[in-house]
Amino acid sequence: MEVDDSNGALVNKSEENDFEKKGSSDPVVYQLVRVEGDGTLVPATEDDVLEFEHFLQDEKVDRPSIEDAGHVEEVLSNSNDCILLKKSDSEGNLYRISSSPCNFKNMHIIAQENRLQLLDDSLSPPRVVRVQQPDKFLTEQGDSNITQQDNASTETTKSTVLNDSCGAEKDKADACSRPVDDTSTEPSVSGVTGSVPDFSILRGEVCLDDLTIRELQEAFRATFGRQTSVKDKIWLKRRITMGLTNSCDVPSSGCVVKDYRIVGKDGRQDISNIGEIPKIGLQSNLVRDQGIYPGNERDSPSSSYYQSEDQQGFSKRFKRVPIHNDEPQGNLLAEPCTNKRTRKPTKRYIEELSDNETHDSIGKLSSPAKRTPHDEVSLKLRAAPFHELESLGGIYPTRKYTLGGLNVHVPYASRMRRGRPRKDFISFVDTEPSVQCNGVKTAAGMMLAKECEEGNHVRKASEVPPTVNSETGHLEAIDTKVVQNLETNFYKAASKPKIKRGLTRKHHRAWTLCEVMKLVDGVARFGAGKWSEIRKLSFSSYSYRTSVDLKDKWRNLIRATQTQLPAQKDVGVCPRKINPSIIPIPTSILLRVKELNELQSQGGGFTRPVKLSGQNSKVVKGIGSGFL
DNA sequence: ATTAGGG
DNA sequence: CCCTAAT
Incomplete structure (x- = not known):
């Protein structure tokens, strides 16, 4: 005793x-x-x-x-x-x-x-x-x-x-x-x-x-x-x-x-x-x-x-x-x-007190048993549509999900960051929707109108579908509507989905030919890897293109180079026609990408200014071979 | 903040 | 595009 x-x-x-x-x-x-x-x-x-x-x-x-x-x-x-x-x-x-x-x-x-x-x-x-x-x-x-x-x-x-x-x-x-x-x-x-x-x-x-x-x-x-x-x-x-x-x-x-x-x-x-x-x-x-x-x-x-x-x-x-x-x-x-x-x-x-507190705190924190489900939920949420998308008007602060039969509201901000980062959310609330969005839209529109007139109609079709695919089911519905309504108005289609950006992943923006060309040009000038510079100098008007985006896109272009160029020969006539959402990237661009890639990878990334004009204009006219 | 890479 | 690690 x-x-x-x-x-x-x-x-x-x-x-x-x-x-x-x-x-x-x-x-x-x-x-x-x-x-x-x-x-x-x-x-x-x-x-x-x-x-x-x-x-x-x-x-x-x-x-x-x-x-x-x-x-x-x-x-x-x-x-x-x-x-x-x-x-x-x-x-x-x-x-x-x-x-x-x-x-x-x-x-x-x-x-x-x-x-x-x-x-x-x-x-x-x-x-x-x-x-x-x-x-x-x-x-x-x-x-x-x-x-x-x-x-x-x-x-x-x-x-x-x-x-x-x-x-x-x-x-x-x-x-x-x-x-x-x-x-x-x-x-x-x-x-x-x-x-x-x-x-x-x-x-x-x-x-x-x-x-x-x-x-x-x-x-x-x-x-x-x-x-x-x-x-x-x-x-x-x-x-x-x-x-x-x-x-x-x-x-x-x-x-x-x-x-x-x-x-x-x-x-x-x-x-x-x-x-x-x-x-x-x-x-x-x-x-x-x-x-x-x-x-x-x-x-x-x-x-x-x-x-x-x-x-x-x-x-x-x-x-x-x-x-x-x-x-x-x-x-x-x-x-x-x-x-x-x-x-x-x-x-x-x-x-002893410490122990107690520890226990308390543990108790207050999600218990191990709870954490797992929580994370699971987070993961699920990431993959699953966000309900708050339904009412962008004001529900986003919390999200609801079902856990063990219980409806749980989880503050969006406090959630494990799985979806969009908080900053995106904030930006969405603050500026994105109106000002910047419009600005971007305008710039893009002007850009497209000016430099890419020929491909506009194609782009319109291609712009939306990817969005639908990458967004949540509900978003998909919205986008579908948008697509239908804006069949003739690319700008609206481009800006509308943006409203939802904060809550889910960044709105998918299909790369336009213009952007690709700018990217290629930028890589040619500054070299692959200088994404921030390229972004500054070549994409200043594309606020939605981050250096990471450029990098990703370049990587994709490289891949396209490796897969599509050879494939094109095999396929012959472009069968993608069936799927308007997939737009072939002009072979000329792909070739150039390939060239730049090989050149820079071999040359240790050494930057070599490239003249696009002559070669470019010639190639662009060729049949597309990659995808935008 | 950037970059590079994997997912 | 997202997410992370490594700068």
Whole structure:
């Protein structure tokens, strides 16, 4: 069984305030662990802590009654060291909240009132705002060892509410961490150091006011299972009363305890616990008392009487945790726990948090299981038509696809970039459609009209079909319409599809003969590979032709050179006639391409200015042999 | 941003 | 044409 070092600790962050008021610099450290069914202590998970934080917050705010608190169903036990709470946990988990030694009293109060009231004794509620791993704390207190002991003792001291082993063990534990002077005071309760407390003193109606200090000490022992050296009658009475009544609403004097209830001399009664809303005034008394014995009495009124066997075991399990202020000492600052309380989260804790975050982030990110489909979807989308094409008017920001029967909207921008790059999209939105498109269109049109008049009709036919083929199905429909409508208007046909560019692949623009010729000319002048230069100088008016386009086209021309030139001979008459979309590239151009290619590839890319005019004009007239 | 290549 | 890698 392990008590891990990773117990969650609730750290009072308003420690400054609280302790300044109390004149103490001791911060409050709360540990939160979950108690498993077998008694194992499990470090509180972050969730656990959060739950309690919530809970605690509620308490500190308005001190709601237990009904309001809601979270805690029951205080199973509260000992000096910890409070066991049964929390409204769907799984019925038990939670322990323990305080650091110097502040156990706070927890005591809380337990007594059967609710989590993490208030210091004054009225300033501590704030539990962060988790701290009490590694050091536990280590120094030998928590893990004790846990084992506790377990052992748990089994041997079952039904005994207060038994010697318990007390002895506790004292032993106390001795470990308690200041030396403290130990010396321990034996002060002479005569009653017997192994078994005198429980008879608590039987029946107990009027503490009538007891001597020694008797009170014995009663204290009987109540809390340990000895005390405190000789302050009032303090003892209050403590005992609280212990017996499991309440912190205890008058400083003048009350009779009967059947574990306070029966005031004046007839006041049953201010003990369950459901009773504590009265601030009474709490103030307690506060005062505690102020008198700062950091003392780590013993909370033992709720052993109310503990189940297991619960008792739990309380014992933690008994060593807080041991420093058993008796009044008046010097909290001397407590070694001071440092512990203020220590930073340990590395391990940090790591735990990191892990959590990591997991969270993983969770937030698409899980591996999800990623695969996602990518698949992306791929699918790339190949499949984009629905947003249907309404270019405004749906493009997101795209919808079906995944596992679910319709998922994926922001276009956030998608894995598979289709058009974002910049295309932007350009589409901003300028492409209107200005540039028109400009280009015009330029191209002029170009064609001027330089390529003869082939216009052919081009018109060829311009559209490729577009249809390369675009999505829907786009295809649009294009088809366009083709039909613009059979006689090349410009419209060329510009219209452009609207869709942003969403899908770049609109396919068939290379015109003019462009090819320019390209060839450019290659001849600058050499293959100087695409950017060629583009600048020869394609300045073709904004849609990028250097990559030029490169690709040149490559295609080369291929055409290698395939079509020979084929042409075989085929003889151009059979492509059937397919108007395939326009043969004039052999003259192909030949020239071939020449340039061979020349430059051989010459190491050496640029050789070429005169197109003579050769060109002659060849162009020849029968086409490639494709545009 | 260009280029070269594969797809 | 797209996409990437390599410059």
